[in-house]
Amino acid sequence: MRSTKQRNVILDIINNSYDHLDAYGVYEEARKQIPNISLGTVYRNLKSLENAHLIDIVYDGADKIRYDKKDFHQHFVCSKCHKIIDIYDLNFENINTYKNNIVMNCKIILEGICEECQKEE
Amino acid sequence: MRSTKQRNVILDIINNSYDHLDAYGVYEEARKQIPNISLGTVYRNLKSLENAHLIDIVYDGADKIRYDKKDFHQHFVCSKCHKIIDIYDLNFENINTYKNNIVMNCKIILEGICEECQKEE
């Protein structure tokens, strides 16, 4: 993976943002620094940065993919407004609420390489 | 929410499937029972069943939304082939692997109603 101006700007935007931007949001931010950057370039780089484990993906529960910095924390996602709240102090002993937000479900997803895909290299 | 033949068939398909079907997969299954069911009807019902907390959503890490029965368990998602494996015996003491699958990341997502949305009723 080469280091390009576009890729560096995109990675910086995600690492320095406290929002959970979607691809178009990243595009809008990136255009402030590279006015003629292409939306396709943003999508391509988001995908390669994610494959390289340099950024994370969050699904907001409403058909939108959002991007997040690599920084170990968890998320609360509102089922109504699809707001995403970062959690740095998760406590499983009182999981029914998290700071005045009512918790109705807890999803745990392990990501990695499955047995079959390990054989292919 | 009214009880319709279409909605019942869709809910049954998800509750009786061990796959993690996407919307089109549910549509294909549903057509075996209701040949002229509309794809729009499938999407509409998947959304209303999810809002009613009767089914769950799984994101496969490759821009596809998949649907799952309400049944407390966790998932392993392969970053390469996007296979989804159900986990009923999660053990946090040895989280680096799960049954020969290499675990590289663990996402925990709490879903619910945020503070602001609670006020709106």
Place this chain on the structure above:
DNA sequence: CTTCTAACTAGTAATGATTACTATTTAAGT
């Protein structure tokens, strides 16, 4: 410092999942 080339980019077109729309049908309460 030049040369070389595979990787990358901008811009645009195409794809494909999801939603919107409309006329018609139906569940279920009165």
Place this chain on the structure above:
DNA sequence: ACTTAAATAGTAATCATTACTAGTTAGAAG
């Protein structure tokens, strides 16, 4: 049975994402 809001089939529209192409560039090798 009557009524009506909710649901449906079928189709058109939307919009996020990917593919394509000609031109550009990072960075390795001479």
